[in-house]
Amino acid sequence: MAAGSMWRFDAIGTVWEIETSAPLDDPARQAVRSLIDAFDRDWSRFRPDSLVSALARGAGAVAAPPDTAAMLDAYAALADATGGAVNPLVGASLERLGYDADVTLTAAGAPLAAPRDWRRQLVWTPDRITLSEPALLDVGALGKGRLVDRVLAVIAERTEGDVVVDAGGDLVARGAPVRVALEHPYDPARAIGVVEVADAALCASGSNRRAWGDGLHHVLDARTGEPVRTVVATWALCDSAMRADAIATALFFDGGERLAAQWGADWVRMFSDGRAEWSPGCPAEVFVRAG
Template structure:
């Protein structure tokens, strides 16, 4: 899914392991860019399992049993409860150890250390309140199911305070737009030069997830079923539209599993998903175009 063409100014940078592009009517000031950079650094320092000095790494390694609750903790972890309930436990914020076991670890070794192993039952281990996030035993929190979408929302808010007019924030597949409607292609998961369809995003967010984005080894990729610890096999890519990027990102993850379409319907969010055999499904409320 590529950033749509616009007539304004584009700021590109790399953060949290992916490429970002922010489009505004006029170039962002240095203070606006500094504010975005500080926000991204704060979020990464709190939630990244890929850096030794993050808060979640200190929990994973057992250096502490609790951490000060990041300001995003309740918003993200409460949404995980909805995802876990809708997917019968397939989505789980403690899937980090399962990912690391298959090679998607903090060092990005991409070398499996054993067979797939289910994530632990997170309601028995993870708890939080306004002050602290706690683990009853060491485990690796991974907020990949919705964390990038959350950060897109936060960046959009910061940019909106510094810039007037149209704004598009695109974090390599998680996109939020304010102002003029944006026409976006749905990238084919097996051929990035092709699109399977297009959709117009108007004051909303569109998030995508695909098994080819972070893939390695023999059939290994980053979308796991937490109940088994193994990569999903039925679907190759998903897209979801929502009022916030965090919700769209969460749905893009949930749509790899049974229960995802029902959750999207309860939120009144349109979606598209492609099976690994190439067949495409979409919700009745999807207003874009799917190419035959």
């Protein structure tokens, strides 16, 4: 990328890196920070003033934030594709296992299965989100990707040229292609492959990230509330970061590859025994043996 600006900062519990070929002025940076704060205030289960926390306390109904339909409609597609393994009401089990608002990383009991009839309990319209009984939403399967898309849109309105937005491994590139390594889940100094990203998004998920205790990590099967054991890392390349993020989550379960095909996403996933699979025609160069 031509000389421009590199902006690095911490937000929503991860490191952001925004690189642009043209300088990014202070008003543009403030617009990005305001957007991230507003999204976090709506969807974070880690802050007591969020809409998610209000619903968990029993608010019943709240005004729908701008991202409601896009994200919850995508969750419905994820649930259908994975037989209910992905479910936005999985937050209670994450909290029970220690990935709670205080990030205690200490399990407080056995895993909790999320409600299988979550679409009866959680209802959304363009104007409102309603929960028939208190529950803890978690949009981690695709929320960061959605925010990355929105940050790119804010920057694209304010600057021309090449842009790369990278939020802790959820990356979108506009303009010049970017070559990205696929980090080995057992050794961050190594890669299992590389892929070129151009006018697209690449999102990754791994059981080595946000992991704690005895085999606990953040990717849970909502049907049981337990961490996934067979798949250890996934990568998805798609037209939007939200969809890439969603596919990266879905690939931990049966059905994820079918949803990827429906959404036109390429993907790679690695299993705990070191095998890897990838989609037909995937542009990534993968170094490990095929499954």
